[in-house]
Amino acid sequence: MARLTVEGLTKSFGSFRALDDVSLQVNDGEFVAILGPSGCGKTTLLRQIAGFDKSEAGRILIGNSVVSSAATHVPPERRRIGIVFQSYALWPHMSVAENVAYGLTVAGVKEPERSRRVDAALSLVDLDGFGQRTPAMLSGGQRQRVALARCLVTEPGLVLLDEPLANLDVHLRASMEDEFVRFHERTGTTMIYITHDQAEAMALADRIGVMDSGRLLQLAKPSQLYREPANARVAGFVGDGMVLPVAIRSVDGDGTCAADLYGHVVRVRCEPTQKAVSAAQVCLRARDLTIVAPDAAGVAARVDRAVYQGGFFRLEAHVEAAPDKLLHLTVPEPFMLAPGAAVKLDVADGWIISGTGRN
Amino acid sequence: MNVVSRRTFIVAAVAAFVFTAVPATAQVPSGKLVLYTSQPERDASQTVAAFKKTYPGVDVDVFRSGTTEVMGKLAAEFSAGQPKADVLLLADAATMEALKKDGRLLPYPQARLDGFDSGAYDADRTYFGSKLITTGIAVNTAAKNRPASWADLAKPEYKGQIAMPSPLYSGAAAIMLGTMTARPDLGWSYFEKLKAADAVAVRGNGAVVTAVANGEKPYGVLVDFMAFNAKLKGSPIDFIFPAEGNPAVTEPVAILKTTANQPAAKAFIDFILSDEGQKLAVSMGYIPAKATVGMPSWYPAGAKIKLMPTDISKVVETNSANLKRFADLFGN
Amino acid sequence: MSDPIQMIDAGGLRERVEDSALLWSLVLVVAVLSVLPLARLLLEGIAPAGHLSADALLRVLGTSSTWTATQHSLVTAFGGTLLAVVVGTLVALTVSLTDIRGANAFVFCFVAPLLLAAQVVALAWLQVFGPSSTLLKLIGIAPPMGSRNPLYSAGGIILVLGVQYAPLVFLTLRAGLRSLPQELLEAGLAGGAGPMKVVRTIVMPLMTPPLLASVALCFVSCLGNFGIPALLGIPGNYLVLPTLIYQRLAGLGPGVLSEVAVLSVLIGAIAVIGIVSQDLLLRGRDFRTVSASAVARPFELQRWRLPVEVALWTLTALLLVLPLTALVLTSLVPAVGVPLNFESATADNYHFVLLEHAGTRRALRNSFGLSATAAIAIVVIAVPLAYFLVWRRNRLLRLVNLVTEVPYALPGVVLAIAAILVFLKPLPLLGVSLYNTIWIILFCYLARFLVLGLRPIISGYHQLDRTLEEASQIAGARLLRRLVTIIMPLVAPAAAAGALLIFLTAFNELTVSALLWSSGTETLGVVFFSFQQGGDSTYAAALGVLTVMVSFGLMLATLALANRLPRGVLPWRD
Secondary structure, three states: OOOEEEEEEEEEEOOEEEEEEEEEEEOOOOEEEEEOOOOOOHHHHHHHHHOOOOOOEEEEEEOOEEEEOOOOEOOHHHOOEEEEOOOOOOOOOOOHHHHHHHHHHHHOOOOOHHHHHHHHHHHHOOOOOOOOOOHHHOOHHHHHHHHHHHHHOOOOOEEEEEOOOOOOOHHHHHHHHHHHHHHHHHHOOEEEEEEOOHHHHHHHOOEEEEEEOOEEEEEEOHHHHHHOOOOHHHHHHOOOOEEEEEEEEEEEOOOEEEEEEOOEEEEEEOOOOOOOOOOEEEEEOHHHEEEEOOOOOOEEEEEEEEEEOOOEEEEEEEEOOOOOOEEEEEEEOOOOOOOOOEEEEEEOOOEEEOOOOEO | OOHHHHHHHHHHHHHHHHHHHHHHHHOOOOEEEEEEEOOOHHHHHHHHHHHHHHOOOEEEEEEEOOHHHHHHHHHHHHHHOOOOOOEEEOOOHHHHHHHHHOOOEEOOOOOOOOOOOHHHEOOOOOEEEOEEEEEEEEEEOOOOOOOOOHHHHOOHHHOOOEEEEOOOOOHHHHHHHHHHHOOOOOHHHHHHHHHHOOOEEEOOHHHHHHHHHHOOOOEEEEEHHHHHHHHHHOOOEEEEOOOOOEOEEOOEEEEEOOOOOHHHHHHHHHHHHOHHHHHHHHHOOOEEOOHHHOOOOOOOOOOOOOEOOOOHHHHHHHHHHHHHHHHHHHOO | OOOHHHHHOOOOHHHHHHHHHHHHHHHHHHHHHHHHHHHHHHHHHHOHHHOOOOHHHHHHHHOHHHHHHHHHHHHHHHHHHHHHHHHHHHHHHHHHHEOOOOHHHHHHHHHHHHHOOHHHHHHHHHHHHOOOOHHHHHHOOOOOOOOOOOOOOHHHHHHHHHHHHHHHHHHHHHHHHOOOEHHHHHHHHHOOOOHHHHHHHHHHHHOHHHHHHHHHHHHHHHHHOOHHHHHHOHHHOOOOHHHHHHHHHHOOOOOHHHHHHHHHHHHHHHHHHHHHHHHHHHOOOOOOOOOOOOEOOOEOOHHHHHHHHHHHHHHHHHHHHHHHHHHHHHHHOOOOOOOOOOOOOOOHHHHHHHHHOHHHHHHHHHHHHHHHHHHHHHHHHHHHHHHHHHHHOOHHHHHHHHHHHHHHHOOHHHHHHHHHHHHOOOOOOOOOOOOOOHHHHHHHHHHHHHHHHHHHHHHHHHOOOOHHHHHHHHOOOOHHHHHHHHHHHHHHHHHHHHHHHHHHHHHOOOOOHHHHOOOOOOOHHHHHHHHHHOOOHHHHHHHHHHHHHHHHHHHHHHHHHHHHOOOOOOOOOO
């Protein structure tokens, strides 16, 4: 199995900076997701790691060997990695078995060993007996699994997955997620998973790297990303957080502080080294907001709309004092207030964003 | 006779035999001979086959194509500095004159020319006419009219029904153009009249005979042997000798200066000019250059063909100007 | 890792060396094939007999006939291309996208005119329209003797050119349409667009690469065609550049080769401008369609089906049956002009051509060998060459791309002359001369027809998704293996279209071999030409019919192999 190290990777296409000084380290056997919106550079990163494009600056190491640097560029066929492409890239002129066997044929593995391993790989993805079909006869989910089997049969040290579930329907996605998790547990392969779906990332990954505009914003465990986002963009992207301005009144030594949120003082978490400043930002989560009685202490807000989600509502509101600051929370059925009604919201928890990215 | 003189006699006889026979054997041509020709393919192969019967030691390689192609190939070979041809047998003397001017031809003064008209060969013995090919009027047997002279073709009843070989692509037609435009009774006005009569100038005599026999253009300006060979096969075509006379080409043969096999090349010329070679031409349907060997079967018995005289050097001199004028005249 | 070499060379040096080696050998091959003869010709143009001189250049560029011929060339090339593209596209769309019956048979017949040499087709059409038309005589509506044949005009040239090259457009486009996935059409239909709109707004834009490829190919083919304007233009002195060159050659003046060289450069320049335009139009656009999904299901024509089928077969009748019948009829008469009836019909012509004339059998063998070798060799060169051209985008290769057009655009006689200039003397290291062997003809065929293979294959690449190659890279396959196992099968339809085009064109080729043949190396075109020039049209017709029958037989034989070939390779088999 292999460890992946990326140091200061930069890549531009003309004047467009696709990757801007990206560094990360993936440990042996880890499952890391790279999360970000379209155009953030995650696919570029994957292509750099795979070796399809040359980098301008920085290094990439797989295991202990340098595969990309100013001086070297190991071609993709030598990197001993596996890729599951977003479009699956199954070869239409070959059967499923031939698709899966390709890597073994290239490596010189002969019969009967080759067939044995192909059958084992197909078994692993629950496609026993599909060997003679052609890709054109398969459904999206089945093609997905063939792509995975093809990737795994050569037992690579590192597997890259490029938005593999993007083309599948919701139900299939759930079962495929299980598939990936099981697979990872069984084989312990180092996996790098590119996605724009944060729920997916949270469910699957050991650690998540959030990217935006070519920069790696934060690389941390899912819970850490959720609970302690490094900056406003991470906060917004992961867990759909709300970022609001606060003034910190006092900092307690145990990692909490008192913050003034539009006149309502709340107790939120912060870095132990946080100072009491008048201009800070807090990240709030929907589950930490509750509606309180109109005369209780809380943040004054106005209802914008309530969207039914099956048993509960997603309530969208804005801060009375600052109409451009939007809030949202979940409210159980039934909910009677109409748009424009006034509500009072209490905050149970939050996180002071320290502003700097952190690994 | 005493013994000594008999032996001397025998030795002398043997010596005489050796001295005369050996050089004779040494001069028997052998090896490879390369011939470039624009004759029709059938005639070329017959000529070569007959030549090889007479000179079995010579292996002949023939390149046969249109005159333009042969000249193009030669030009390229000259340019590249290594011409491969030994002998040339081309359609007309104008082409040969051009080569002669370029210094490409080897004179063969020892060629046996008794019986040949002086107009048939070059005064400097660089090229020699092998036959006489006249150009006359070909007529489809179903055609309404029968022209008796060149001037007749310009009459209104022939409008739009005449095909002629284009001098821009046929050396023989170029000679015809040069010859006829030099005559006061025809001249350029004749061709202007032909143009007014919508005469069509096609690429080569082969196209003319096809057009006339097909009836597409019931009247054509055509070389004699093609008309008669077609007639023999059954095509509905007749050949007329016009009153003013026939322009003619001699299909000359020549040796290239750069030949690698002079004896064989000279032997080829000898063969062409020999009675045997001339009789072969007759059997192929041509009028021979040496009139005494006989005439082809189609030749009207006892007739005398009126040939239009050709001043070959004048034709060559005025050739490019003539061609340009023709192109301008017959252009769209 | 068990491979010790891999361990030593972990930096990918081997791959880089292999890549470069392949690239440079391809560049070398193209340079030898395309650049060498042209450079030698150019040298002849500006430095005849070794002395630098601008005489020929000024003489040629200063005469009005040069520019008139250029104008005529452009007119006929654009006109012929337009006609060919319209006809070829309509037919390709109808055959590939609708449910007409007998599609395979129709494709077979539509492609067949490519089997006939251009001059045969032109001659047949001339005869059909003329007063001697055996066909029209049979029906009794032959025009009166002496009426001017309407084909002797620019319009006639454009008509015959368009008809000659419509199958070329068809072949290239059909290969592209084969890879159109169903989803794209269905998405359009689901969006509310009718079939015509789907074709106009979805299919045609996606077919831009093969369409542009065929436009470019057609343009260059029309530009460089000699046989048709020779037959239809010379009588009226309507000259195009190739026939002007021929006329200059026939003129016998000194320095004729340098004039020919200058005129050739003019043709080459026009051809290059054409290909540059095609490149610019394709740049930066995405036409990838090849995927693992099933091929589009055909549109149902319902009540339009019969009329469309009738229209298509009528077209075939005009384009194939008519000239072929004229040819057959001519081959059955004992001499030109003899009306055909039961008494006059004879097999003598065939007897002579097949059994007596030794050259014919040799020519059949030679032409077949040359065409098949050229088709295969060119495809083998073109697939990797197109890989580098489309996916590696090397600047040197762009130049190479332009150069390949020129040997095809030039008149055959000029290419032959260039080859003679280069190969007359023995080759430098080997000491062996290619001149007067069959190898010089093969060389010229490779140089001349390379573009016929390259253009369709390039458009095939434009339709491929590169991740298919990347996936095989990840699986560890190096360049050569990727080319053979992944790329080749995927571009196979396009490659086959190219190979077919090359074979059919080379089989009937005339103008190049007319100068380069020697005893024993004659081609079918050479034999045909000499029959025609000698006035033996009946032998020529018999040979023409035999050629067509052999080609038909070969095309039918491919059906026997059809099962082993990847899908889409044979245009006449689904």
